[in-house]
Structures are given as C-alpha cells and as structure tokens.
Amino acid sequence: MAGPDNSFVPRALTEQELRSRRARNIAVGLAIGALVALFYAVTIVKLGPGILRTPL
Amino acid sequence: MSFATDGDAIARSQAGYSTAEPRDFLALLKPRVMSLVVFTALAGLLIAPNHVHPVVAVASLLAIAVGAGASGALNMWYDADIDALMTRTKTRPVPAGRVTPTEALAFGLILAVMSTLTLGVVANLLAGALLAFTILFYAIVYTMWLKRSTPQNIVIGGAAGALPPVVAYAAATGTIGxxxxxxxxxxxxxxxxxxxxxxxxxxxxxxxxxxxxxxxxxxxxxxxxxxxxxxxxxxxxxxxxxxxxxxxxxxxxxxxxxxxxxxxxxxxxxxxxxxxxxxxxxxxxxxxxxxxxxxxxxxxxxxxxxxxxxxxxx
CATH class of the missing domain: 1.20.120 (Four Helix Bundle (Hemerythrin (Met), subunit A))
Known part of the structure; x- marks a missing residue:
C-alpha cells in the first residue's frame, strides 16, 4: 500500500501565500484580542470592581 | 525565510501553507444562518423573566453565534462531496478548493469547543451543555446521519436550528422554560x-x-x-x-x-x-x-x- 509522499522539496512561499498568511494572522490576532477584551469585561461584570480591592 | 512544499492541498495544509483568506473561513460559518440564529436567540434571551447584564447577554449571544458557525464549518467539511454537485453550494470554500477539508474540520472543532466552554463560563453549565448538544446534533445526527439517509432529514434535523432560543433562555435563567x-x-x-x-x-x-x-x-x-x-x-x-x-x-x-x-x-x-x-x-x-x-x-x-x-x- 502506498503511504503518504514525504519527498517534499522546500521552496519559498509565493506572493499569494504570503499575502493570505498575513491576512489570516491579522484575523487571528484580532479575534484573540476581542476574546481577551470579552473575558475581561465579563469578569468585571460577574465579580464586580470589588475584585480589584480584595485584601492580599 | 519561509518554505513550502509542492503537492496536493492536503500536503500543503500539513506543511502549514494555505492560500485561504479570512473571508473563506468566515464563509465556513454560514453567516446568513448565523444571523438567523442570533436573531432567534435574542428573542429567547429577551423573553426570559429575569434581567441579564448587557455584557453577559452579548457574550452569550456571541458564543451561541460562534457555536452555530462551528456547526456550519463541520457541515461544510463533511458535505464537501455533495456540495460540489449542486449549483447553490459548489462555490463554498471546501468544494471550491479555497480551504482544505482538514482546515475546515480543525476550524469547526476549535470553534465548537471554544464556544461551548465560553457559554458555560459566561452564562451557566446548562446553557453550555445545550449548545454542545445543538452542535453535535447538527454535525452528527443531521449532517452525518439523517441528511443522506431519510426524507425526514430536515424534519428531525430541524431541532438543531430550533434550539438557539432554548439555549439563550437557559443562559439567562439557568432553566428550560x-x-x-x-x-x-x-x-x-x-x-x-x-x-x-x-x-x-x-x-x-x-x-x-x-x-x-x-x-x-x-x-x-x-x-x-x-x-x-x-x-x-x-x-x-x-x-x-x-x-x-x-x-x-x-x-x-x-x-x-x-x-x-x-x-x-x-x-x-x-x-x-x-x-x-x-x-x-x-x-x-x-x-x-x-x-x-x-x-x-x-x-x-x-x-x-x-x-x-x-x-x-x-
């Protein structure tokens, strides 16, 4: 049975591949940023600002 | 310097190189279905008898929307073969070759897990569990089983599309009213x-x-x-x-x-x-x-x- 072809020949990314990768990276970054902001806001709402004044 | 490999789409995907644009991944979420889900879920949230903080409400709706999108991505991953045969669906990202099946599957699974966990944490466990059930019902019961096996496919499978108001109501109240x-x-x-x-x-x-x-x-x-x-x-x-x-x-x-x-x-x-x-x-x-x-x-x-x-x- 033939297995996967592992004889890859490395090459430089094409312009289109670089462009689409950059666009995907920006989209992932924005999504993660939005998620962080969302979790921060929900934490403040659910626990209240008093969480910042909790004695150590 | 970046390197890639020649070969088919799967080989490119395994090597980490893809030409998929963010809009292709957005299309995997079935935005039009997602907007209907958000709308019906909003109604479920608003008829709840108790007040929900707007931030929690928005976060819950977002999680439900992403969960619906995950269902869409998993559906497009599994149905790429039949989507390619119909004019209405042949331009979808997977049959059109813009996104590989592996990318669509990974995207759908990650969003499914993230959305259910987020709803469980932001709202409550019942809502998170209901969202997980909805995604699994759509992806497995409807897409993988009923759709290709019985003319009652959309009758029973319709339950997945009908659940968002129930999920949203549960997010607001912790119960199924x-x-x-x-x-x-x-x-x-x-x-x-x-x-x-x-x-x-x-x-x-x-x-x-x-x-x-x-x-x-x-x-x-x-x-x-x-x-x-x-x-x-x-x-x-x-x-x-x-x-x-x-x-x-x-x-x-x-x-x-x-x-x-x-x-x-x-x-x-x-x-x-x-x-x-x-x-x-x-x-x-x-x-x-x-x-x-x-x-x-x-x-x-x-x-x-x-x-x-x-x-x-x-």
Whole structure:
C-alpha cells in the first residue's frame, strides 16, 4: 500500500501565500484580542470592581 | 525565510501553507444562518423573566453565534462531496478548493469547543451543555446521519436550528422554560414547509447529489400535501406566545396575519402543480416563510426590548 509522499522539496512561499498568511494572522490576532477584551469585561461584570480591592 | 512544499492541498495544509483568506473561513460559518440564529436567540434571551447584564447577554449571544458557525464549518467539511454537485453550494470554500477539508474540520472543532466552554463560563453549565448538544446534533445526527439517509432529514434535523432560543433562555435563567420550548416548536414546525418549498424547485439538484429530500423520495404530490399539513399546524403554534400570555396582542396580530399568509401560500403550492407557475409559487412560499419567521421573532424582540411600546400595545 502506498503511504503518504514525504519527498517534499522546500521552496519559498509565493506572493499569494504570503499575502493570505498575513491576512489570516491579522484575523487571528484580532479575534484573540476581542476574546481577551470579552473575558475581561465579563469578569468585571460577574465579580464586580470589588475584585480589584480584595485584601492580599 | 519561509518554505513550502509542492503537492496536493492536503500536503500543503500539513506543511502549514494555505492560500485561504479570512473571508473563506468566515464563509465556513454560514453567516446568513448565523444571523438567523442570533436573531432567534435574542428573542429567547429577551423573553426570559429575569434581567441579564448587557455584557453577559452579548457574550452569550456571541458564543451561541460562534457555536452555530462551528456547526456550519463541520457541515461544510463533511458535505464537501455533495456540495460540489449542486449549483447553490459548489462555490463554498471546501468544494471550491479555497480551504482544505482538514482546515475546515480543525476550524469547526476549535470553534465548537471554544464556544461551548465560553457559554458555560459566561452564562451557566446548562446553557453550555445545550449548545454542545445543538452542535453535535447538527454535525452528527443531521449532517452525518439523517441528511443522506431519510426524507425526514430536515424534519428531525430541524431541532438543531430550533434550539438557539432554548439555549439563550437557559443562559439567562439557568432553566428550560415553557416559553422557550414554544419558540422551539415554532421553528421546528416551520422548518419542513420552508425547506420543502425550496426542494420542490431544486429537486433535480438534490437528486443528482443523492440527497433524499421529500420530493425525490415520496414525490412532489406528497410533498405538497405535507407542506400544507405542517403549515396548518404551524399557524396556530405561531400564535401560542400570544395565547399563552407571554407576548402582546400586537404579536398576536402579526402571528394571525402571518399564519394566514403562510396558509394561503401552502394552499397555492398544493393546488398549482404544473409548469413555471408551480415553481414560482413554491419559491414564493419559501420567501414568505422566511419573512413570516422573521416577523414573529422581530415582534418578540421589539416588544421585549422596548418596554414603553409594550405598555401601549398591552
């Protein structure tokens, strides 16, 4: 049975591949940023600002 | 310096190189279905008797929307072979070759896990569990099992599309209230006549793809009869929120007028069976059904988000 072809020949990314990768990276970054902001806001709402004044 | 490999799409994907754009991943989420899910979920959230903080409400709706998107991505991953055979779906990212099946699967799974966990943390565990059930039901029970095996596919599978208001209500209250089950019933009973109206017109395409829709398996006559029967049940069920007292008389007017319009369309679909007129009437039924569902839920959203108007209407 033939297995996967592992004889890859490395090459430089094409312009289109670089462009689409950059666009995907920006989209992932924005999504993660939005998620962080969302979790921060929900934490403040659910626990209240008093969480910042909790004695150590 | 970056390197990639030649070979097929899967090899490129394994090597980490892809030409997929963010908009292709957005298309995997089925944005139009997602917007309907958000709208019906918003109604479920607003009819809840208790107040929900706006931030928690937005976060919950976002999680439900992403969960719906995950279902869409998993559906497109699994159905790429039949999507490629139908004009309506052949330009989707996977059959068009813009996103590899592996990318679509990974995207869907990650979003499914993230959305259910987020809803579980932000709202409550019941809501998170219901969202997980909805995604699994759509991806496994409908997409992988029912869709290719029975003409009742969209009847039973319609439960997945009907659950978002129940999930949202649970996010607000921590329970499954009878009000949310009524909204579930409306969408559940609305789904068959809506999709069968389209299937009557597109039966050739479904047949070519081997999807056993009602017109292909039981024939157009039986489909027209079932559309009429489901609509006869749908019209009174659509008025239940008013009859049960958790929607205003204004909603009642929308439901009665909308239900009458749906019945008129269904009767025309049943009566006119030949030629272009039959197709035209079936497509009218399809679009009227979209407007009907939108009108019902818009009425609920408006009267529950605008209390002054509610006071006037009641």
């Amino acid at each position: 009878v009000e949310s089950l009524v909204l579930f019933a409306i969408i559940f009973i609305w789904t068959p006549p809506h999709f069968w109206a389209l299937a009557l017109v597109k039966s050739d395409e479904y047949g070519r793809a081997g999807v056993p829709m009602m017109p292909n398996v039981k024939g157009p006559a039986r489909t027209r009869l079932e559309i009429l029967l489901y609509t006869l049940v749908l019209a009174p069920v659509g008025a239940l929120p008013w009859l049960m007292g958790f929607a205003s008389a204004a909603y009642g007017v929308v439901a009665v007028v909308g239900g009458a319009a749906m019945l008129a369309c269904a009767a025309s679909v049943y009566r006119v069976r030949e030629g272009d007129a039959a197709n035209r009437i079936a497509m009218r039924m399809f679009f009227v059904s979209i407007f009907y569902l939108f009108a019902l839920f818009a009425a609920l959203v408006v009267e529950n988000s605008l209390p002054p108007l509610l006071a006037i209407w009641k």
